[in-house]
Each structure stands twice: as C-alpha cells, then as structure tokens.
Amino acid sequence: MSGAASQERVYLDYNASAPLRPEAREAMLAAFDLPGNASSVHAEGRAARALMEDARAIIARFLGAGPRDVVFLSGATEAANLLLTPSLRDSGGGADELWMGEAEHPCVLAGHRFPGERTRLLPVDARGRFDLGALERALSEYNGRVMLALQAANNETGVLQPVAEAARLVHARNGFVVCDAVQLAGRGDCSLGALGVDAVFISSHKLGGPKGAGAIALAGRGLHIEEPLVRGGGQERGARGGTENVAAIAGFAAAAVAAGREVAGEATRLSALRDRLEARLLADFPDLAIFGAGVVRLPNAIAFALGDVSAETLLMALDMAGFAVSSGSACSSGKVRASHVLAAMGVEDHIAKGALRISLGWATRESDVDRFCETFRKTIRDIRARRAGLAARKIV
Numbered sequence: 001m002s003g004a005a006s007q008e009r010v011y012l013d014y015n016a017s018a019p020l021r022p023e024a025r026e027a028m029l030a031a032f033d034l035p036g037n038a039s040s041v042h043a044e045g046r047a048a049r050a051l052m053e054d055a056r057a058i059i060a061r062f063l064g065a066g067p068r069d070v071v072f073l074s075g076a077t078e079a080a081n082l083l084l085t086p087s088l089r090d091s092g093g094g095a096d097e098l099w100m101g102e103a104e105h106p107c108v109l110a111g112h113r114f115p116g117e118r119t120r121l122l123p124v125d126a127r128g129r130f131d132l133g134a135l136e137r138a139l140s141e142y143n144g145r146v147m148l149a150l151q152a153a154n155n156e157t158g159v160l161q162p163v164a165e166a167a168r169l170v171h172a173r174n175g176f177v178v179c180d181a182v183q184l185a186g187r188g189d190c191s192l193g194a195l196g197v198d199a200v201f202i203s204s205h206k207l208g209g210p211k212g213a214g215a216i217a218l219a220g221r222g223l224h225i226e227e228p229l230v231r232g233g234g235q236e237r238g239a240r241g242g243t244e245n246v247a248a249i250a251g252f253a254a255a256a257v258a259a260g261r262e263v264a265g266e267a268t269r270l271s272a273l274r275d276r277l278e279a280r281l282l283a284d285f286p287d288l289a290i291f292g293a294g295v296v297r298l299p300n301a302i303a304f305a306l307g308d309v310s311a312e313t314l315l316m317a318l319d320m321a322g323f324a325v326s327s328g329s330a331c332s333s334g335k336v337r338a339s340h341v342l343a344a345m346g347v348e349d350h351i352a353k354g355a356l357r358i359s360l361g362w363a364t365r366e367s368d369v370d371r372f373c374e375t376f377r378k379t380i381r382d383i384r385a386r387r388a389g390l391a392a393r394k395i396v
C-alpha cells in the first residue's frame with residue numbers, strides 16, 4: 001500500500017473491505033462541497049441531484065440495468081433486507097418461498113421478511129459449489145413460486161457459483177433469482193445479463209469506494225419492491241426513503257468506474273499474484289488444505305488451513321508482524337466463530353478452526369505477497385518450535 005502511515009503494514013483483507021481508491025476520495029471531496037439536498041428544487045439541490053443521477057447512470061451501466069431500476073442504499077446488508085421479501089413482485093405476484101445457498105453471507109441467510117417456515121437452505125458440495133442437482137430436484141417437487149438467493153462468489157473461499165445455470169432452472173419454474181454480487185463486483189462481470197438474474201446487489205466498500213453505500217439493480221420486467229424497508233419522503237422512487245448520501249454515492253460511482261476500467265487486467269494481475277502466493281505456500285507446507293481448490297474461484301482470494309495451528313493464533317501473530325489478513329471463519333464484531341461455509345463444505349472442525357483468508361486488491365504488489373509468504377513461514381516455524389519446546393519440557 002502507498003502512504004507513509006501504511007508503508008510498514010501489508011493489507012491483505014480486500015474481501016472484508018478495500019482501501020479507498022484515490023478516484024473515490026476525490027469524488028467525495030468534491031461532493032462534500034455541495035450544500036444542497038438532492039430533493040430540493042433550487043440550483044444547489046439540482047447540482048446534488050445531477051451528481052447523484054450521473055452516479056446512477058454509472059452504476060446502472062456497471063450492473064447492466066436501466067438507471068430507473070437502480071436503487072441506492074447503505075450497502076449489501078440493507079439490500080438483502082430490502083429484496084428478500086414476498087413483496088418483491090411482478091404482475092404474477094411474489095414468491096411463496098425463499099431458497100438460499102448454504103454458503104450465503106449472513107446478511108442473506110437472515111431470510112429477512114420471509115417467515116422461517118417459508119425459507120429453505122440448499123447445499124454446496126465439498127468444494128463449496130452450489131449444488132445444481134439439489135436445486136433441480138427441489139424444484140421438481142415443489143409447486144409454489146420460488147425466490148432463490150444465490151451469491152456470485154463466496155466471500156470466504158472465493159468460489160464462483162453457477163448463478164446463470166441456477167437462474168435458468170428457477171426461471172423455467174416461474175421463479176425469481178436475487179444475486180449477491182458483492183465479491184464479484186470489480187473482479188468479473190456482475191451485470192444482470194451475464195448473471196441471468198432478476199435482481200443484483202453490490203457494496204461500494206468492496207470496490208474501493210466508501211463504506212455505507214451500495215446499490216440494487218432490478219432487471220425490469222415489471223419487478224418492483226412493493227413494501228420499502230425505510231419509508232419517508234419517497235426518495236429512490238419510493239423504494240428507500242431518506243435524504244441520499246450524495247458524497248458516498250459519488251465515491252461509490254468513481255470506484256466503480258476505476259474498478260470497471262481495470263477489471264480484465266486486474267483479474268490477470270491478481271490471479272498471477274494469487275497463484276504465486278498459493279505455489280509458495282504449498283512449497284513451504286505441502287500438507288496445506290486449500291478450500292475450493294480445483295473449482296473456479298475469484299482471482300484475488302485464497303482460503304487455507306494447516307491442521308495444527310488455530311486461525312486466532314495466526315491472525316494475532318501476523319497482525320503483530322504487520323499483516324492484515326482474515327480468518328476464514330465468519331468474523332462479526334471482531335469475534336472469530338466457526339465458519340458456516342466450511343461446515344457446509346464438510347470441512348472437519350479442527351481444520352476449519354485454522355482457516356485463514358488472504359484477499360488481494362488494487363494496491364497489492366508482488367513484494368507484499370513475497371513478504372507475507374516469508375513471514376507466514378517464519379510464524380508457523382516459531383509457533384511449532386515453541387510448542388515442541390513446551391512438549392519437551394513436559395516430558396522432562
């Protein structure tokens with residue numbers, strides 16, 4: 001990373017949040033100077049509105065939607081809260097049940113406005129891929145209308161999900177598909193057309209935009225949100241009340257432009273870095289378990305474990321050594337908990353407890369990866385040596 005304060009540290013946790021891109025910072029600083037409320041009719045209000053509508057056009061292009069079908073809100077968690085409801089309807093009505101992949105992000109798994117008895121979890125296989133066969137069987141035995149919530153890529157393992165194939169199966173039964181494309185955004189094509197879904201949502205801070213902004217895009221076809229979550233002054237065409245956060249939206253759009261411009265080149269650059277990291281880790285630790293190995297994954301991420309060292313110990317040791325990485329386990333409010341994703345993949349508990357996730361991004365350099373590999377090797381060697389020393393002392 002650049003910048004004096006961050007020179008010593010190496011940030012390898014982009015799937016949690018990406019550093020702010022300079023383009024996003026610049027756009028936000030300019031927007032902060034606009035005093036107007038985007039709903040006001042005076043010149044200042046119109047200037048704020050114009051900035052926001054420019055941003056809407058950018059995000060609409062990014063997601064392959066019409067600008068009128070894009071809703072700005074606070075992020076992906078709010079997007080899931082808003083979309084996962086029987087009141088997401090078209091002329092034929094809403095869904096009777098919400099089906100979700102077992103490896104979805106907790107913000108989706110909450111199920112939101114579907115009562116528990118109208119939700120169903122569908123499995124992933126041992127490599128973390130959503131099980132299309134299970135979906136096909138479940139659909140053939142069900143007569144109602146289904147909303148499937150399926151992520152484009154998993155935040156812990158980086159495994160890409162067969163969203164377009166799943167959508168074809170669900171559409172053949174008159175259902176809807178909502179896609180959490182948070183981790184694919186900026187790393188691959190997350191447009192409605194490429195994913196083949198009815199609604200998609202993304203989050204600004206995973207792209208290098210500010211935290212606290214996100215967007216939903218609806219595929220049109222008469223699909224609309226009948227009951228908003230946040231009611232108020234009718235902003236966002238009635239889908240989300242409240243004065244819009246124009247500066248965050250401007251930063252989000254600037255980040256999307258930068259990420260979109262680089263997407264193909266960055267995918268190649270990051271997958272080369274990730275492969276270098278993976279090869280060096282495997283050379284040092286041939287018994288390393290890599291989650292999702294052998295299936296298509298995001299270019300920037302790797303999740304792995306050594307069976308004998310806990311993620312908590314490693315996270316702390318690496319943090320002290322200057323590296324920000326993440327546990328493969330769901331980590332909310334700073335607490336490391338067993339990962340539901342690895343459990344769904346059938347990973348044994350003692351292995352899952354050692355899972356680490358390294359995720360790279362726009363500011364990651366080859367030297368960061370090399371420094372990480374050296375430090376990781378040394379850290380494991382020290383932990384094991386300390387443990388062997390303690391064991392020897394016990395025997396004596």
Ligand code: PLP
Pocket residue numbers: 015016074075076077078105107151153154155180182183202203204214
């Ligand atoms: N979905 C996925 C796959 C994520 O990785 C995250 C963030 O960790 C979210 C949803 C939630 O995003 P937000 O922070 O915008 O609420």
